Amino acid sequence: MTFETPTEPGTARRTRRARSANSLTRSSGLGLGIALTWFSLLVLIPLALIVIQSIDGGWETFRLTLTNPQTVSALRLTVEQSLIVTLINVVMGTLIAWVLVRDDFPGKQLLEVVIDIPFALPTIVAGLVLLSLYGPTSPLGINVANTERSVFLALLFVTLPFIARTVQPVLLELDRDVEEAAASLGASRFVTLRRIILPALAPAIAAGAALSFARGISEYGSLVLLSGNLPNKTEVASVRILTYIENGNEAAAASVAVLLLLVALLAITILQIITSRVARRG
């Protein structure tokens, strides 16, 4: 599984290959029409309806929902924990990528599989999995179930691959010559890391962090069994939305959902900006 920052079609490799894109033919135009229709029906229109619904309910619904103490508390918990987890991922994800690329030991291939497990495992199972080591029957005697820590742990688990997998391919491509050049110019290992390697990895780390944060604030499945969804304590934004839906209050649900949607849009915008920046750097 790679979360390689996708090279924006057409820009990244333009230098190497002559521009090969054509303008649309009749059949490809038809294909584009079908694809856009499907994409609109599946993704764009439904998501737009959330925005419309949240506006439809009027400013008052929006204000009331977002000042509701339980909602505020859920949003604060979600954002706080996602930020903390993303910060940890910045360090651990980069370290994991480093070990995967630069180190070599028997069983390294196995780690490759292990890192992707959180991505491939159904989220509800992820919750169950964490519950078995960090729940009431923990063989370690650590029980985080129904506490704030459970949210932290679940997010740490599900966001594990993001930064590691975005940084890994960049680190692989990084020219060893560049580090040697820095060394021959007198830079210590630490200075080389700080001034040469990390700046080269920074876009990938930022892209991974954006994905990790977006995933964190939108997480639901892994928390269901683990956090107990206790109002004002372990309830996250997604659960709050679900509660509103189950109570038939779609307007309020949409108000919270719009916030999450904005963060998601922000995340992919950051991703897009980073991608085109990197493409320009060559």
Added chain:
Amino acid sequence: MGIEIQGINKNFGDFVALDDINLSIPTGRLTALLGPSGGGKSTLLRIIAGLESADSGVVEIEGIDATHLPAQKRNVGFVFQHYAAFKHMSVAKNIAFGLEIRKKPKAEIAAKVDELLKLVHLSQFAHRLPSQLSGGQRQRMALARALAIEPTVLLLDEPFGALDAKVRKELRDWLRRLHDEVHVTTVFVTHDQEEALEVADTIVVINEGRIEQVGSPDDLYDKPASEFVLSFLGPVTRLRGELVRPHDIFLSRSEIPSAVAGTISRFTRIGFEARFDVTPADGSEPVIVEMTRNEALSEDLKPGDAVWLKHVTGIPATR
């Protein structure tokens, strides 16, 4: 003084990269390490730079034992085949890097960077990113970056290897002129004999981990120590079983005593050069003979003509 290399050995697993290398590289000169790919010349250069460590042996740089010094402490400038540009830094920042590491005052760095940008003709590109430069410009930037630290020695690893033929030739002349200005002890690795002959003061021919010969370009060309050196430095052909240069064979229409008799089987013109394939009368492999176009025309030589061939080493090349 200069660079003293004694008893250097280096193995990669079972592969012997360098076998007991002893070499003195003089101060202030331009020295080429010449040889085929995989012969060990790059490894030797990287050992001098401290980017690779030898299994045994000693490296002294200007009288200082550098054998166990890390690359950071050797004060060598190193230029890589593929530029090794710091992609996220501007050209000026790239050049300033080594000076910033040395914590030089800002004003001094700025002045030095300016001076170097002028030297490598990149002043107008100071604020560009490396990706916005051509290959030749990138390599000039890399050279300026290496020169900025005022290195004791400048090492270049196939510096023009990634460039196309025309740029390569330009940079080669430019490096020669630059060296005449800067006079830093310079060692460069190349597998291109023309490049070595044209640029270097001294050539070290390295093959299969051993030094074949050390000498001036003229020495190597005129007095090769082995068939390998002879054949690596220019075209060769066999005359009576002996390896000789095609342009060192005298071709005559009239019989010469003790010369090899044969028939011209093929005639090729390459610009100002004329090349004849001559099949000896005894039926052995064709001998290649080269001369200038004018010589060939004045003799009116053509395929089928009977000719006699004689090696002319020792005869002054003033014909």
Added chain:
Amino acid sequence: MASSRVQPKTAGTYVRRVIVIAYLFFLVVWPVSLVVKHTFDGGFGNITTALSDPVVTDALRLTVYVAIWAVVINTVFGIGVSLLLVRYEFPGRSVLSALIDLPLAVSPVVVGLALLLAYGGTNGLFGPFLNSIGFQVAFATPGIILATAFVSLPLVIRELVPTLQEIGTDQEQAARSLGAGPWATFRRITLPSIKWALVYGVVLSLARSLGEFGAVKVISGNIAQQTQTATLVVEQKYQDFEQETAYATSFLLTLIAIAALVVITILRPKDKSDGN
């Protein structure tokens, strides 16, 4: 030359290695292995109990059915969109390319809500109309397929786009010059070159589709033996104190996920995992 540049191993190398292995062990390996252990606490009993429960088997059947539909839809859509994005120039291309990633960043619950607002039987934008022609989407299988297709939508495209860019158009143009039509060119030149990336994307989509929970929970209505998928069964069984069944079902899902990962790891080009 400079053939082997083995980075010398320092103390730091080992410290980093130990930290990473320990972190992954406590966060992933140990917890996952406990699920396997719990499943086989009483031998194969838990598995057979689970597989003889019609609620579980119906859910598994529905999950596989839905996943296959979602993967087929995403594969066709993915190939088409990837080709359009890489090979053609049209206004709004970069916007489309960015929006394609949106499903990766949107909360599953928000996805469920969005689909409900569009396809809900009474209040949805299209729901009442579709109901009137006898096509129920929300709280029925089509809704579950939509939700699953939504969340796994970008996965095929994210694999295909870089590969299509990498292979360029030289071979395709050569084929065209030799007289191959567009379809023959695609089938005999393009498809074989993107084959592995496609398989990779399909396996990823399949794993993601089998495991979707939040979006399906909202749109499906979670009715046992009708619209309840495997992941919903895990939740219900766990909360109904049938933990053995929950573990056994989870084990099956874990097995599929890990099998998918092993396939992917085998398919991953070797140059990606062993340096330059």
